[in-house]
Amino acid sequence: MPELKVCGVTNPEDAEVAVEAGASYVGVIIDAPSPRLVGPEAARDVASVLPSHVKPVGVVDARKPLDLDKVLNSGVKVVQLHWGDESSFLRAKLLLEGYGVSVAVAPLRATPFKYAGAEYVLWDKKSFEEKFVSWGARWTKVGVAGKVTPENVKEVVALFKPDLIDVSSGVEVKPGVKDPEKVMKVAEVIGLAL
Numbered sequence: 001m002p003e004l005k006v007c008g009v010t011n012p013e014d015a016e017v018a019v020e021a022g023a024s025y026v027g028v029i030i031d032a033p034s035p036r037l038v039g040p041e042a043a044r045d046v047a048s049v050l051p052s053h054v055k056p057v058g059v060v061d062a063r064k065p066l067d068l069d070k071v072l073n074s075g076v077k078v079v080q081l082h083w084g085d086e087s088s089f090l091r092a093k094l095l096l097e098g099y100g101v102s103v104a105v106a107p108l109r110a111t112p113f114k115y116a117g118a119e120y121v122l123w124d125k126k127s128f129e130e131k132f133v134s135w136g137a138r139w140t141k142v143g144v145a146g147k148v149t150p151e152n153v154k155e156v157v158a159l160f161k162p163d164l165i166d167v168s169s170g171v172e173v174k175p176g177v178k179d180p181e182k183v184m185k186v187a188e189v190i191g192l193a194l
């Protein structure tokens with residue numbers, strides 16, 4: 001059964017829904033262009049309702065230099081380098097000793113060793129062809145993201161056999177507001193909540 005990450009969370013209520021659904025990760029967008037962008041205070045509010053087994057993830061735009069203050073002030077434990085590459089990954093690993101670091105990349109760039117020690121590597125299925133997804137040994141936890149919904153998650157799991165399912169816009173009422181029913185449905189389909 002894959003783990004669940006509920007991402008793009010903007011408020012503690014939605015974080016609690018994610019916890020109830022059995023999520024292992026709850027993500028907040030802390031430094032990337034997004035309608036779900038939150039400031040440090042809102043990010044900490046989200047992190048504050050998570051039990052210790054659920055890790056708060058901060059999503060940042062890895063195409064620009066890492067803003068350490070945003071990471072350090074947001075209460076996250078893992079930094080997801082969105083649009084990351086191996087150089088941003090290594091720089092972040094060096095800078096963020098004590099934090100987990102993950103990358104969201106296209107799989108052709110996600111060759112072994114580049115991301116050794118990653119919390120997870122996230123394959124954004126918008127950005128690559130599905131034929132590549134069976135590639136490679138599972139040298140780290142591999143997640144799949146990209147408009148995963150209650151309707152398509154079964155197919156996504158069957159096709160990608162991921163260690164982690166990442167949902168955000170596919171379980172929303174509107175950008176930044178999660179639909180509890182959709183979150184629970186995804187959890188149910190992947191076998192987390194019955």
Ligand SMILES: O=C(O)c1ccccc1N[C@@H]1O[C@H](COP(=O)(O)O)[C@@H](O)[C@H]1O
Binds near residue numbers: 007032166169
């Ligand atoms: O959600 C956003 O607005 C966003 C903005 C900038 C970078 C990443 C963003 N979202 C992350 O992308 C994946 C897939 O999301 P979706 O299911 O396609 O909406 C997920 O990790 C989001 O948190």
